[in-house]
Amino acid sequence: MENNLLRLVDHDKDFFSRRCIWVNGPVIVGAGPSGLATAACLREQGVPFVVLERAECIASLWQKRTYDRLKLHLPKQFCQLPKLPFPEDFPEYPTKRQFIQYLESYAKHFEINPRFNECVQSARYDETSGLWRVKTVTASGPSHCTTEVEYICQWLIVATGENAERVVPDFEGLKDFGGEVMHVCDYKSGETFEGKEVLVVGCGNSGMEVSLDLCNHNATPSMVVRSSVHVLPREIFGKSSFELAILMMRWLPLWLVDMLLLILAWLILGNIEKYGLKRPAMGPLELKNVKGKTPVLDIGAFKKIRSGDIKVVPAIKRFSRGQVELENGQKLRIDSVVFATGYRSNVPSWLQESEFFSKNGFPKSSFPHAWKGNAGLYAVGFTRRGLSGASFDAIRIAQDIGKVWKDETKHKKTTTACHRRCISQY
Ligand SMILES: Cc1cc2nc3c(=O)[nH]c(=O)nc-3n(C[C@H](O)[C@H](O)[C@H](O)COP(=O)(O)OP(=O)(O)OC[C@H]3O[C@@H](n4cnc5c(N)ncnc54)[C@H](O)[C@@H]3O)c2cc1C
Numbered sequence: 001m002e003n004n005l006l007r008l009v010d011h012d013k014d015f016f017s018r019r020c021i022w023v024n025g026p027v028i029v030g031a032g033p034s035g036l037a038t039a040a041c042l043r044e045q046g047v048p049f050v051v052l053e054r055a056e057c058i059a060s061l062w063q064k065r066t067y068d069r070l071k072l073h074l075p076k077q078f079c080q081l082p083k084l085p086f087p088e089d090f091p092e093y094p095t096k097r098q099f100i101q102y103l104e105s106y107a108k109h110f111e112i113n114p115r116f117n118e119c120v121q122s123a124r125y126d127e128t129s130g131l132w133r134v135k136t137v138t139a140s141g142p143s144h145c146t147t148e149v150e151y152i153c154q155w156l157i158v159a160t161g162e163n164a165e166r167v168v169p170d171f172e173g174l175k176d177f178g179g180e181v182m183h184v185c186d187y188k189s190g191e192t193f194e195g196k197e198v199l200v201v202g203c204g205n206s207g208m209e210v211s212l213d214l215c216n217h218n219a220t221p222s223m224v225v226r227s228s229v230h231v232l233p234r235e236i237f238g239k240s241s242f243e244l245a246i247l248m249m250r251w252l253p254l255w256l257v258d259m260l261l262l263i264l265a266w267l268i269l270g271n272i273e274k275y276g277l278k279r280p281a282m283g284p285l286e287l288k289n290v291k292g293k294t295p296v297l298d299i300g301a302f303k304k305i306r307s308g309d310i311k312v313v314p315a316i317k318r319f320s321r322g323q324v325e326l327e328n329g330q331k332l333r334i335d336s337v338v339f340a341t342g343y344r345s346n347v348p349s350w351l352q353e354s355e356f357f358s359k360n361g362f363p364k365s366s367f368p369h370a371w372k373g374n375a376g377l378y379a380v381g382f383t384r385r386g387l388s389g390a391s392f393d394a395i396r397i398a399q400d401i402g403k404v405w406k407d408e409t410k411h412k413k414t415t416t417a418c419h420r421r422c423i424s425q426y
């Protein structure tokens, strides 16, 4: 990869050092599935690239911030990245370990070697030179020596994910609670919660699955449902609900597919509202399209709700020592709290740009137009369509850059000389 990098300035290796690196090709920020998929597609186009990753491994969300029992919740054909399918012997729903193994071999296959421990602090487009300036900070070694690097490139690909940072709401009295409090990204298994009363805040896929995991480890979870939620069985009559929805969408309008899904869900699960799980007014697919809210694909939690092993409770009013007070005035004694309250994009904290990305860290345009901005800016994996959406973006980005790259490399000598001149002004 160093071939792609032309080091312009390399100061001493003291406590604080600064470097400036010209990247021949795009800089990809993030080595999750989206960044890897884009890198692989660029590799196929013969375009060199640099991947910057804040963690010390690829797919850090999957390796470090997910619980042990996690499996892909869509069948494998909807989760594989471009150009390299999952191994044939993988099950229909690969485990987290298998998915990581696949990503590791994917990176190896396409010779993707990210620059680890490089957290992008800022990126801005320099109008004068027509180039992106991307600053990273690395803290390494026992003395925590800090290195600042500035990468200069023609194309910037944002692949930092929809789930870059945890969301933890602030509740009155939480600091006086006294028990264990964690976000679901730090939850690994219910093993350490055996015999405990646990409040799980949130009823998305994480909240549901962690509540189930807690039950399976003889803990007693109470799950907070503050608004509404669509619960669908992961499979309907042996076929994945997701696959079924995709098939039906080929022939039927979205509202009708939503209606059929809800009828089928009712046949399998019954009336979930009886158990405190109010359904949203919009259908599951429409809600996903309009608000980005993912339906829960049930893998057993609902049965535990029906049996009373998972208690469904309303919104939180406040915490106090060892207990939580709910909106309905009920007070529960609890030992621990797991916030399964979701994630957010971190793009606004580092990307100095406001035309393509909005303040919430997502592109302003929606699928299928959310992959390309102005001046060589691209986004992959921000259409709330999981891994298949990321693959769609990755293919288009690589084709788009590949075309320009092929034209430009015909006049490579002139172009490189011009860029170098631009950089040397700063
Ligand atoms: C628990 C869980 C289960 C999921 N299961 C599925 C599933 O079964 N199927 C599905 O399709 N989707 C699933 N998803 C959605 C999932 O987020 C995506 O499918 C996938 O991980 C997105 O990949 P990504 O590369 O866009 O983002 P991420 O996997 O989040 O990768 C982004 C990378 O960018 C790095 N990064 C962030 N900020 C910076 C920075 N400033 N500088 C440098 N690097 C940075 C991060 O460290 C990370 O490695 C799941 C999500 C969660 C939370």
Ligand SMILES: NC(=O)c1ccc[n+]([C@@H]2O[C@H](COP(=O)([O-])OP(=O)(O)OC[C@H]3O[C@@H](n4cnc5c(N)ncnc54)[C@H](OP(=O)(O)O)[C@@H]3O)[C@@H](O)[C@H]2O)c1
Pocket: 070, 071, 072, 073, 074, 163, 169, 184, 201, 202, 203, 204, 205, 206, 207, 209, 224, 225, 226, 227, 228, 294, 315, 316, 340, 341, 342, 343
């Ligand atoms: N097996 C799998 O593949 C799997 C497993 C887990 C997660 N995922 C995916 O990962 C992504 C994130 O899922 P997630 O479940 O972690 O997050 P999520 O879908 O964003 O759900 C967050 C939940 O927290 C609730 N919440 C937020 N703030 C709250 C507050 N102040 N008080 C009470 N409740 C609050 C939300 O309620 P409101 O709806 O009222 O806002 C919602 O129920 C999704 O795309 C999901 O599909 C996949």
